[in-house]
Amino acid sequence: MSQASDRVYTALRAGILDGRYGFGDRLGEIEVAAELGTSRTPVREALRRLGSEGLVEVLPTRGARVRTWTAQDLGETYELRAVLEGLGARRAAGQVTPEVVDELAALAAEMVTVDPSLGHRPPGDFADLAALNARFHAVIVGAAGSDRLAATLAGLVQLPLVMRTYHRYTPAALARSHAHHHEIVDALRAGDGAWAESVMRSHVLAARAVLLASHRDDATGAAATDPEGQAS
């Protein structure tokens, strides 16, 4: 991990996720290399890697740009997440240990306690909620015990981080999200794969609806550049 290539990859990825690089921004090899104090070679590798993950688009002989997302991209990605995370929940239901279920229950409970819309945090402070949510989903995918599934999902779950849409959730949508989390925990504890899969799909498709509605608003109104909050 002390490899220069990994350092560049991590730095670029972080820069894209926290908005330091905006959509469509050009990522010149020389420019990035100078910025990170390395040569072009590791930068090239990092850019290609980010390209294969869909965070940047690399055009032959024309360099790399931070990928811009259309409403269709968002819809398709969440459709994939719905079926894949649903599969993960179904698999997890059949083999998850009580300890892991307890951990998920704790995460679901803690998410409620850090929900700004419930007055437990300053309004708009979705950082903790986003982190807990990401962990909740990661634990379930891990419990599914499929490396291939985890690898496939890895390239898909970064998108919501980029979009930072948690701050567009209405209190009602957040309450529904919490309810989904608790229901997923119950389904997993019951070992009911069909139930867990169904709720998880609903959960992701509900997030999809929020994101698409939010994106529509972005298109019509002015896009608020809120630095916090990341979506399901």
Added chain:
Amino acid sequence: MSQASDRVYTALRAGILDGRYGFGDRLGEIEVAAELGTSRTPVREALRRLGSEGLVEVLPTRGARVRTWTAQDLGETYELRAVLEGLGARRAAGQVTPEVVDELAALAAEMVTVDPSLGHRPPGDFADLAALNARFHAVIVGAAGSDRLAATLAGLVQLPLVMRTYHRYTPAALARSHAHHHEIVDALRAGDGAWAESVMRSHVLAARAVLLASHRDDATGAAATDPEGQAS
């Protein structure tokens, strides 16, 4: 596409798929570069790219090897294909044009005519059948109209090509495969997404069962190195 990096990628990929490079074979940068008459730089990029697609595994400071597949890998990959191609079929059913359905029907019919088990080809000659089958699935994914789905599946459909398992299909399994193809065409023509999705999932899971059974045989008996035949 005349880029050296692409040429190396294509050559390595072809070499892995047709068995010229066997499982676990080492792919040294210098060795491959000399073999293809280029320098190490494009070879490095091609290897990383193949690594991100799962065809080779790259270990830090230890080079790349052709990935070896466990039974679990195979099972997981086909499970993913089942839900993803199912999703593709469902989406396609809602928007496919009659012309594309006709093309699929033609492909399904032609697959029957080139099936060696039906006496229309020398025994063991699965090359045409595999090619037609790959095209059949690609057309459906294309008709789904989801770039993101297509990209995700792209990294998954290469595996059956590597495993070359068509030659392990029994005549009954092949007949079932043909029946699935025709049923998928009927479901698409009817615009019935639920039906199309269900059959497609069955189709892929049936292929999964064949592959896993075949893999078990490989483990017990001697592995026949058949150069032809590629699976669903």
Added chain:
DNA sequence: GCGACCTAGATTGCATGCAATCCAGCCCGC
């Protein structure tokens, strides 16, 4: 005789120079 260390070879990772390609602006012709 066996095991740990140490050295030598080989290979990957990084840096940098050069060639090819692309884009922008300008100039020329109509």
Added chain:
DNA sequence: GCGGGCTGGATTGCATGCAATCTAGGTCGC
């Protein structure tokens, strides 16, 4: 005045040299 072609600048793509790391073999010590 306007469009097409062309040249200059900049950037990517490829090749290669050097340093860092790992593996394998041998040697020394116990």
